[in-house]
Amino acid sequence: MIRPRAGKTPVTDAIRLSGVCKRFGDKVAVAPLDLVVSEGSIHGFLGPNGSGKTTTIRMITGLLGADSGSIEVLGRAGGAGASPEIGYLPEERGLYRGMTVVAVLEFFARLKGLRKPRRAVLDWLERLDLAEAANLRVEALSKGMAQRVQFIASVAHAPRLAVLDEPFSGLDPVHGGQLMKAVLDLRANGTTVVLSTHDLTVAQRLCTHVFMIHKGRKVLDGPLDALLVERGGTSLRVTTREPVERLPPIAGVVASFRDGMSWDLRLAPDSDPSGVARQLLAVIPLTGFTTGTASLADIFFREVGGRDDGTTGQGA
Amino acid sequence: MISRIAVIARREFIAAVANKAFIIGVFLMPVMIGLSVWIPTVAERFKSDKVRVVAIIDRTPPPQTGAIKAMESLKQLVLRENGKDPVGKLDFEEARAGADETTTLELKFDLAERVRAGKLAAFFEINPGRDKDPGQLAYYSGAAFDKDMLTSVAARLAAISQLQRSAPSNPLLWARVEKRYKAEELAQMLYAGSKAQDNLLVQRELPTRDGSGKVVDGKAVESVFRALVPVFAVILMFMAVMVGGSPQLNGVLEEKMNRIGEVLLGSAMPMEILCGKLIGMSLTGLVLSSIYLGGGLLVGRNQGFLPEIRPEIPVWFLLFQVLALLMFGSLFIAVGSACSDLKQAQTMLTPVTLTASLPMLLMLPVIEDPNGNLARVVSLFPPATPMLMLARIAAGAQLAWWEPVLGALLVLVTTLGTLWVAARIFQNGYLHQGQAPSLRLLLSWLVRRN
Numbered sequence: 001m002i003r004p005r006a007g008k009t010p011v012t013d014a015i016r017l018s019g020v021c022k023r024f025g026d027k028v029a030v031a032p033l034d035l036v037v038s039e040g041s042i043h044g045f046l047g048p049n050g051s052g053k054t055t056t057i058r059m060i061t062g063l064l065g066a067d068s069g070s071i072e073v074l075g076r077a078g079g080a081g082a083s084p085e086i087g088y089l090p091e092e093r094g095l096y097r098g099m100t101v102v103a104v105l106e107f108f109a110r111l112k113g114l115r116k117p118r119r120a121v122l123d124w125l126e127r128l129d130l131a132e133a134a135n136l137r138v139e140a141l142s143k144g145m146a147q148r149v150q151f152i153a154s155v156a157h158a159p160r161l162a163v164l165d166e167p168f169s170g171l172d173p174v175h176g177g178q179l180m181k182a183v184l185d186l187r188a189n190g191t192t193v194v195l196s197t198h199d200l201t202v203a204q205r206l207c208t209h210v211f212m213i214h215k216g217r218k219v220l221d222g223p224l225d226a227l228l229v230e231r232g233g234t235s236l237r238v239t240t241r242e243p244v245e246r247l248p249p250i251a252g253v254v255a256s257f258r259d260g261m262s263w264d265l266r267l268a269p270d271s272d273p274s275g276v277a278r279q280l281l282a283v284i285p286l287t288g289f290t291t292g293t294a295s296l297a298d299i300f301f302r303e304v305g306g307r308d309d310g311t312t313g314q315g316a
Numbered sequence: 317m318i319s320r321i322a323v324i325a326r327r328e329f330i331a332a333v334a335n336k337a338f339i340i341g342v343f344l345m346p347v348m349i350g351l352s353v354w355i356p357t358v359a360e361r362f363k364s365d366k367v368r369v370v371a372i373i374d375r376t377p378p379p380q381t382g383a384i385k386a387m388e389s390l391k392q393l394v395l396r397e398n399g400k401d402p403v404g405k406l407d408f409e410e411a412r413a414g415a416d417e418t419t420t421l422e423l424k425f426d427l428a429e430r431v432r433a434g435k436l437a438a439f440f441e442i443n444p445g446r447d448k449d450p451g452q453l454a455y456y457s458g459a460a461f462d463k464d465m466l467t468s469v470a471a472r473l474a475a476i477s478q479l480q481r482s483a484p485s486n487p488l489l490w491a492r493v494e495k496r497y498k499a500e501e502l503a504q505m506l507y508a509g510s511k512a513q514d515n516l517l518v519q520r521e522l523p524t525r526d527g528s529g530k531v532v533d534g535k536a537v538e539s540v541f542r543a544l545v546p547v548f549a550v551i552l553m554f555m556a557v558m559v560g561g562s563p564q565l566n567g568v569l570e571e572k573m574n575r576i577g578e579v580l581l582g583s584a585m586p587m588e589i590l591c592g593k594l595i596g597m598s599l600t601g602l603v604l605s606s607i608y609l610g611g612g613l614l615v616g617r618n619q620g621f622l623p624e625i626r627p628e629i630p631v632w633f634l635l636f637q638v639l640a641l642l643m644f645g646s647l648f649i650a651v652g653s654a655c656s657d658l659k660q661a662q663t664m665l666t667p668v669t670l671t672a673s674l675p676m677l678l679m680l681p682v683i684e685d686p687n688g689n690l691a692r693v694v695s696l697f698p699p700a701t702p703m704l705m706l707a708r709i710a711a712g713a714q715l716a717w718w719e720p721v722l723g724a725l726l727v728l729v730t731t732l733g734t735l736w737v738a739a740r741i742f743q744n745g746y747l748h749q750g751q752a753p754s755l756r757l758l759l760s761w762l763v764r765r766n
Contacts, residue, residue, distance in 0.1 A: 061582055063578065063581055063582070063743075082581070082582065082583055082588070086582070088582030090578040090579060090582065093575060093579075094574045094575030095574075095576060095579075097574065111580075111583040112583055150579075154579075154582075
């Protein structure tokens with residue numbers, strides 16, 4: 001349940017980008033881009049490395065200026081700036097290494113306008129399993145702990161808009177799960193969340209909307225459920241009788257990933273799964289295959305292209 | 317093992333020598349040496365062309381009186397020999413002592429008022445007494461260390477005074493020594509001789525009026541210590557700037573390297589971050605210099621030197637110290653923001669260090685002639701103002717009220733300008749990684765955002 005935030009000006013769109021363009025020298029980082037992020041949504045920013053996600057986020061947060069176009073964040077033109085209504089977790093993390101966890105979190109919360117941040121900070125530390133680290137120096141934290149502390153630093157002041165650039169990188173599944181719950185709680189409390197991630201499984205579980213960018217251009221934008229229906233199609237998982245190092249090129253397969261004796265195949269929207277299975281069966285002995293609804297990962301690979309090199313695991 | 321050491325040594329050597337900081341340092345050293353030689357020459361050239369009037373109260377009874385005439389003769393002698401008097405253009409004015417001590421004190425107060433108003437350079441009093449009475453020659457000046465007045469004018473006058481006393485009835489002596497010695501040599505020799513035997517010359521503060529309106533003669537001052545006050549003040553300020561500035565640079569650089577900057581920029585405006593950093597670190601510098609200042613005053617009190625430090629000096633010191641810390645601090649922060657590592661920072665720091673060192677090179681000429689043209693001009697050059705205006709004040713310059721005010725305003729305007737520039741570099745530089753930004757890139761950051 002999304003609760004309206006008391007005392008705030010209602011804005012339907014948390015973020016509105018219109019024709020935003022950014023170049024670095026001759027390189028176009030972001031081509032003219034239109035984007036609307038509705039208040040109360042969890043908007044996933046997806047795209048391969050170097051696609052322009054972080055540049056777009058930095059323009060939204062006001063760290064970078066756009067070369068052209070307009071940016072409106074929570075009704076304010078020109079990017080978020082240092083508004084206390086925004087919480088920002090940058091891709092590259094940084095905390096004062098000599099300070100204690102509590103002190104550094106209180107420092108950032110005060111910068112965001114909390115006068116007595118101790119209670120909020122301690123609550124967050126408790127929620128993210130960091131209560132015992134409260135008085136440790138930042139330099140003594142593991143990477144995962146520092147990552148969660150950094151997350152708290154960006155949301156402890158209960159922002160109206162949280163912009164999180166790769167919040168789950170470097171976290172183990174347990175703490176990743178804790179953070180996912182925290183993001184859902186933020187939304188439940190009325191915070192709009194913009195989330196950049198490479199983890200498409202996480203994105204699919206969390207996001208209400210998805211925005212995909214590739215080489216600076218928008219390739220996908222809309223509510224996740226609708227996108228899965230419109231663009232998803234079918235996926236195919238096959239199991240081979242003997243280990244296969246590399247699959248031969250099969251028409252209709254966009255990308256393939258090895259998972260032990262099985263292969264996950266990303267299919268083109270118009271391809272027929274049974275036809276693909278038959279083609280495979282003609283060249284490789286199979287013990288079985290299953291079809292399913294395409295995931296966000298399938299869409300991702302279809303839109304931005306994936307690897308077909310037999311690499312085990314997720315290729316995004 | 318040797319070969320491994322050689323490999324490492326080679327890498328270290330090449331890394332150090334092929335560094336911009338090293339190359340700039342190679343060129344900078346002779347520049348600094350050249351400046352330290354060149355500046356005193358320029359200072360000489362900048363000496364005021366204004367005729368400096370020196371009043372002399374000659375209280376020796378006739379027939380010994382005639383010091384002014386002798387000084388004029390000596391001046392002409394120097395001019396004949398050198399073509400120019402190193403002391404500058406001097407004019408002597410005879411001030412007749414009153415019939416009693418009170419009238420003479422009133423006369424001295426009037427002269428003091430003229431000194432304070434900048435209409436008189438200084439005045440001397442030749443007291444009656446036996447040949448080697450201490451305090452025979454009193455020198456009244458507002459300046460802490462007026463080199464020309466102390467080492468030349470006072471020396472000549474002391475020499476003349478001694479000559480008159482030692483041979484009051486032998487008018488031929490003057491003619492004899494005049495033939496034998498050069499004028500300056502004569503004065504210095506006689507003065508040195510007399511100085512060795514007693515405290516012939518006493519420097520005194522300017523007379524003042526007490527609460528009842530009675531004139532109080534200026535107390536004797538320790539001229540050496542008084543001359544050292546501005547030197548110590550400037551050195552202390554310079555140290556505080558350098559000590560306070562380095563952590564600012566390192567702090568920004570460390571934040572940049574640890575990527576804290578982006579988090580900060582998401583939480584506060586660049587100008588807010590900059591001002592916060594600047595104020596925090598400037599307070600550190602201020603605490604440092606206050607500790608040393610307090611310690612110095614404490615030592616001064618224990619050693620009896622405290623009266624030599626005029627009470628307004630610590631106040632001006634603190635004011636200009638704050639301005640210096642803010643101005644140079646913002647420059648250090650700007651350098652830190654524009655660089656990605658310490659080596660880059662060393663290279664880019666050179667112009668800042670050079671600017672901060674400039675007052676050190678100009679300090680002595682300014683203290684020696686705090687009312688001169690050079691002192692006036694350089695003390696209104698904002699990067700040098702905090703240190704050199706303070707040096708002038710501590711050296712007892714007769715400043716017009718607007719001079720320190722204008723100086724402080726110029727420094728404030730410069731600080732705000734520097735802060736603005738630093739904020740632009742800070743904002744853009746924080747997201748800039750890798751190679752040091754070129755001058756062109758730095759300038760582009762000033763006119764537009766990344």
